[in-house]
Amino acid sequence: MTPRQAAFMRSEAFETLFGGAAGGGKSHGQLLDALRFAVVYPGSRQLMLRRTMPELERSLVPAAMRLYPQSVASYKVSEHRWDFINGSTLEFGYCDAESDVTKYQSAEYDVIRFDELTHFTESQFTYLISRIRGANPYPKQVKSTTNPGGIGHQWVKSRYIDPMPPDEVHAFDGETRLFLPARLADNPFLCRADAGYEKRLRLLSVHDRRALLDGVWELDEGRYFSEFSPALHIVPPHEIPREWRRYLTIDYGLDMLAALWIAQSPDGRSVVYRELYEPGLIISEAAARILSCEASGEQIDVRLAPPDLWNRRQETGRSAVELFADCGLSFEKSSNERVAGWLALHELLAPRRDMDGEPRPRLTIFNTCRNLIRTLPALQHDRRNPSDTANTPHELTHAPDALRGYAATVFEPPAPSVPTAYDCEVGEFLRF
Template sequence: MELSVTRRQLEFIRSTARETLFGGAAGGGKSYAQLIDALLFAMKYPASRQLILRRTFPELKRSLIQVSLTLYPKEWGTYGESNHLWTFRNKSLIEFGFCDSENDVTKYQSAEYDVIRFDELTHFTEFQFTYLLSRIRGTNGYPKQVKASTNPGGVGHSWVKSRYIDVLTPGEEKDGKLFLPAKVQDNTFLMRSDPEYVERLQLLDARSKKALLYGRWDLFEGQYFEEFSPDIHICRPPDMPDWWRRYLAIDYGLDMLAALWIALAPDGTAWVYREVYQSGLIISEAAEAICQAETGEETIFQRLAPPDLFNRRQETGRSAVDIFAEHGLFFDKAMGERIPGWYAVKEYLHPYFDEQGIRTARLKISPACKNLIRTLPMLAADAKNPNDTANTPHELTHAPDALRYFAGTIRPEGTPWNPDAYDKEVGAFLSYQR
C-alpha cells in the first residue's frame, strides 16, 4: 500500500510529543493525517488501542469513518458498524467515539488507550479533554500520546489557544507539547485536485475567512469584540505626564482580583498601563496588592468599583468598599450595567484613521497587561443575548469586567458617568448601536 502525505502531515505523523496539535486553516489535511497516523501506529504496535473522537456521531460518520472505509486496506482489518471499531489482524484496535454532551466522557471511564485522537479539538470543553487524558494508560511500553487536529473557533477555542497557541513556538516541542500550524497551501494534493477551494474560502465573511483561510486564532465564531486587533490595541505606553488623569478600575471577588490602571490622554485615548490579576485574596490582601502596585509618584484621579461592592453585609454592616477605605483606598461607584458598558468598550476599541492616516483606536493596552490582552479577545457573545457577553468560562470575565467599569463610567473625552442621567444615557447607547 502506498500512502502520500504532505510535509506538514509527515511532521504530525512523526511527532513523539506527549501532546501534538495540528491546527489552523481549513483544508490543511488534518483529518487525513490523523487516519494515516492511526493506521501506522496500529500496524507498528500489535494489540495497541486508539480512540478517535468527534463531538457528535453524525460528524464522525460523514467524515472520519467514511474516509477510513476507503483508506484502510480490507485485508489488514475489518470495521464493525455496531461498535464503530476497526479490528486489525495483529489485534490492534482503532475505536471511533463521540462526546455529544459534556458528561458523555464518563462512558470511557474504565477504558485504556495508548493514543487518543481529537478531531476538531475546539469542539470539546476543557473538562472533556482533561478527563479523557486519564484514559491514556497501560503497561505495554507503547508511546502514550494525545494527537489533536482542529480549526480555530468553537466552545473550546479559548482553552485550546491558552494551552498550545499562546505558549508554544510553532514546530518546537516544549514541556511535551507541540503545535504544528496548518495552512491550506500546505495541502498540495488539495491544491492540485481542487484549485478553486481557496477562492471559495475567499467568499466567506471577514472573520470566518481569517480563521479558516489564514488560521488566525485571535478571531473565532461568536467572538464579542471583533474590533480587537493586536496591531492596533497593544502598544507600549508613551511617557505619560503627571497631569494626565489616571484611573483605577477593579473587579473583585475571592476567585479573582482584576485591577487595571488607566491613563486618559488629552485626545481621549485611554492607556491601560498596569494590571494586577490575582486570586484567593481577601479584601485586606487585595488592598495591599493594589497599594504595592502603585508608585508613590503617581496620583490616582479616581478609583472605580462595581455597584455590588457597595452593598453592606447584614452581619457586619460594612461593604467591601468600606474595608478598602480602611486601607486607604477610596472607590466611587462605576456604571455597572452590562450591555451599555460593553458598548462603551466597543467605542474605545473601534478603529479609526488619525490625521496622519494611521489606523488607530482610543484604547491602547500595554504589553505588560498580559491577562487583559489574553482574555478580552476571548470573550464570546451570550448565545441567548448577543448584545451581552457570555459568563463562561468565568476566568475570562474578570479583567474585561474591570475595563467595562472604566469604559462605561468615563467617556473618551473624560466626561464621567452621571448616575442621575442614567436612563437617558442607556437609551442613547442603545439607540446609537441600532
C-alpha cells in the same frame, strides 16, 4: 493514509496542530496516530478529548470502532476507554463545563489529543496539558486537530497561526510547536468517495464556507470588537507621566479576580499598563495581591468596582467593598450598564486620525497585559442581543468586564460638532 496525515503522525514537536478545512482527514489522522502510539509504546496512556460527550459518540467513538482491530484492542463502553493487549490505554473524554477539567486532576498521560481544539477555552487547554507527565521514557506530546471558528478561535490562532509559518517546528518557552494546514484537496479518498462534498460546502454562508472549505483563519464574523488590532492597540511598556490620572478597575468573584490599572492623559487617552488575573482568592487575599502589584508610592486616583460588590452578604451582613476597605482598599461604584459600557469601549478602541494623519485609538494596552489581550478580541456577539456580548465561555468575560466598568464610568463622548460657515468679509469661521 494521506501525506498530510503521515506528517501529523511523524511530528515530534511537543504541540502539533493539524488544522484548517473540513474533510482534510484530520480526525482520521488523529485516530491512526493514537493507534500507532499505543501499539509502539506498551503500557502508554493517552487521552482524546471532544468538548461534549454527544460529540464523542457521534464522531470519534464510531470511527474508532470501524478502524481499530478487535485483535489489538477492546472498547469498554461504560468507561469510554480502549484497552490494548500490550497494556496501553486510550481514554475518550470531554470537558463540557469549564470546571470539567478537574475530573483529570490526578491523571497522568503521555499524549493528550484535542479533536476540534477551537471548541475549548484556553484555560481548559492549559490545565489539561499539565496532566502530561510520567517517569517512563515515552514521548510526551499534545496533538490537536480543528477547523477555524468556535469559541477558542482567537487563542488557537494566536498560539499556532500568527507567531510562526506553517510546516516548520518553532520553539516557545522551551517547548516546540508545529502547525500543519489542512486542505480538502489533501484527502483524495474523500474526494473520490463523495464527489458532492465540496459542492455542498460551497452552499454554506460566506463565513462558514471560508472556515470549512477554504480553511481561512482570518474570521471576523461574530467578533464583538472587530476594530481591535494588535498593531494599533498593543504597545510596549513606556513611561507614564506623573500628571496622568491613574485608575484601578476590577471584576471580582471567587472564580476570578481581574484587576486592570489604567492611566489617563489630560487629553483623554487611556493606557492599560498593568493587569492581575488570578482565580480562587478570598477578599483578603485579593486585596493583598492588588496592593502587592502596585509600585511603592504609586498614587491611584480612583478605584472602581461593579455595583454587585455593594450587596450585603447573607452570612456576614457586610458587603464585599466593606471587606475590601478593612484590607486597605476603598472603591467607588462603577457603572454596570452593559450595552452603554460596551459602546463606550467601542469609542475608546475606534482609531481616529491624529494631526499627522495616522490612525490612533484612544485606548492602548501594554503587551504585558496578556489576559486582557487574549480575551478582549475573543468576545462574541450575544445572538439574542447583538448589542451585548455573549457571556459564555465565562472565562473570557472577566478582564473585559473590568475594562467595561472603566469605559462606562470614565469615558465622556466628544461634544457634537457645531455647524460652521466661513465669513469671507471677516476671514474667520462663524459658529451657529
